[in-house]
Amino acid sequence: MDDLKLLFDPSAPIDGTVRLDIPAGLTLEDAASALEALLAAEAVEYVLVVVDGRPVGVTSRRWLIRIGAASMRSLGDGAGATLPGESLRYRLLRYTCGMCNAEIRRVHVDPRDPPTCPNGHGVLELTR
Structure with missing residues (x-):
């Protein structure tokens, strides 16, 4: 998890x-790819990264551009060109609370541990 600190602004x-x-255990490259996918899909500036329910750091679109996301690509990714459409590595999942509109994005969901509202309203609903 110490490697992830490189991503935080x-x-x-x-x-x-x-x-x-x-x-937990996601590699630096995979975490960077997940962040890139989120920033490509949504017009957001800042992202709070949470591992196992624990906030570990905040990053920004500006920071990731500054550190050079291309340097985090793995061998074989070439010049960073991508095919149109959704990422084949990650599908971002968005969950929302029907009572307070709290939102959480995830790259993985264990069916035994569904995301819950940070405000105590129970299990969140998958919205897309």
Whole structure:
């Protein structure tokens, strides 16, 4: 998890962030790919990264561009060109609370541990 610190923007605010839950043990490259997929899919500036229900850091679109997302690509990804459509590596899942509109994004969901509302309203609903 210490590797993930490279992705975090030290000047990013925690307020107004979108939450992205990632599983423990995700490699730096896979975490960066998940963040890139989120930023490509949604017009957000800041993302709070949560591992095993614990906030671990905040990143920003500006920070990821600054550190050069292309340098985090693996061998074989070429020049970073992608095919049109959704990522074949990750499908971002968006969950929302029907009572307070809290939102959580995830790249993985264990059916035994569905995401719950951070405000205590129970299990969140998959919205897309």
